Amino acid sequence: MTKRILTTSAAALGLGAVGGTALAAWGHSELNRFELKDLTVELLAPGTLRGVPEFRILHVSDLHMIPQQRTKQAWVSALDVLNPDLVINTGDNLSDEHAVPDVLRALGPLLDRPGLFVFGTNDYFAPRFSNPLSYMFKKKRTPSTVELPWQGMRAAFLERGWLDANQARHEFQVGPVRIAAAGVDDPHHDLDDYEEIAGAPNVDSDLSLALLHSPEPRVLSRFAADGYQLSLSGHTHGGQICLPNGSPIVTNSGIDRERASGLHDFHGMKMHVSNGLGTSKFAPVRLWCRPSATLLRITERPE
Template sequence: MNTRNTLLKTLAARLGVRIGVGVGVGAAAGAGLAAWGVSQLTDFRLHQYTLPLLEPGTLRGAPEFRILHVSDLHMIPGQEQKTAWVSALDSLHPDLVINTGDNLSDEHAVPDVLAALGPLLARPGMFIFGTNDYWAPKLSNPLTYLTGAKRKPSYVDLPWRDMRAAFIERGWRDATHKRLEFQVGPVRLAAAGVDDPHHDLDDYSTIAGPPNADADLSLALLHAPYPRVLDRFAADGYQLALAGHTHGGQICLPGGRALTTNSGIEPARAAGLHKHGDMNLHVSNGLGTSKFAPIRLWCPPSATLLKITERS
């Protein structure tokens, strides 16, 4: 708790200085803004979109195929509100759960991740990881996120192997550098994923080529939505790509206007449903932050329910 309080005081002081210089308000106003930003960490939201991607008759009378997209949990022990909210997403009855990485923000948080995802792990699911699954976060100025500069990883290993084993044991599929084909209900899926492009861990050559033409729905998974990878997925003909990493900008202007994405795509596509060429792209703004940057401004955490329907 003392460490968290120190971090918040430091962040408030930094925000107070920056805001005081930029718009003429004092350190007290900056501290108040920082406090509000901290309060947004548990202001969880659910976004919903409908995408008509399936051929008529595919769903055999069902109204939709429901995909729950979660990303960037950045769990640390003791986040009870986040755990309860994420677990309650099971009440949406998703047909498929997709997790696009950065589940951890602490070396002891694997049990917390499993508790949060709990009932969702009993549903069909796929996942890929981000670099914050592999390596622990490190203390840095949280406002450097606004510069878009790529920060060097700590290279302090996190227990991602244990987490991966638990996901697979419960039935989720690891899509990292793999082409997957399986059926959920009446829907035949073709999916592929890459490791995190943010630190050049991706190798698209391992999955290159169009998805199976017999599939009803083709999905592309990547943690950070870098255009150089999205271009390859789009050129190969995938219908829907899912990514995270951006945190929706995390520190935004009023109205949720992102200042940066830290990934190469423009701020207007920092979160939500967009197009990338002929391919649909959904970018999650995530459910957490690094434990060393515990703040969100005009960017509350979220998960997304994508309702895939038949084309008319």
């Protein structure tokens, strides 16, 4: 009897190990199964677009680029065919100190379009291995001390015409749409200072945008109170490891699991959280949470 129990237990453990290996292999294969999410948001006053059907915002985030990730680079570069009016990049572009050329290759033609960016901690410091269980207990990981060449990447973004929204406000016009935008540096590791950009957006703007890498409620609340219409963030990876129905187990941020990705309301402000295009090179797996970018079609409100 004892021998039978031991044999059965060993078989169960063996099947569990095989199943775990298969799940990990499948999760790794999901890294290159990119998806484009397509959302329509009614934000503009009637007549703003002057007969144009929509204002297109392409939101990309969390590339976490590693050299030679050619499939990712080609997919992101091909997003230019969507003809976005504005590109928003909400940070964590790097996962390796040699990956800046690869990031620029991926963003390539998109850098020729109007764009705004904020950074995440993994733009400044290289990732490092963390105990996955720490996320279950909402323990914030400590960044490594290995500095990444973010200055060169930032210089390239600026040279191509993108605007740095880290701790900055900007007003500009794209086509018929007058935009007021503000952003903070990564609030997940308290790099932000909202007071530097506090205040309502210009009342003469048609569209007001709030940018932050991590969707931290304490900062989102300030943007919402100031009257911004739409916030854009990333960081969560949509949970990265989700349940079969797509529900995240953790968010690695202060936002609730129900709003870890996608379009939601936050205190009267629309909030879009990207589930991102990459992962840390120390956690190359996604389960029921494919990498994605989002095309936001901003339209006029009904009369």
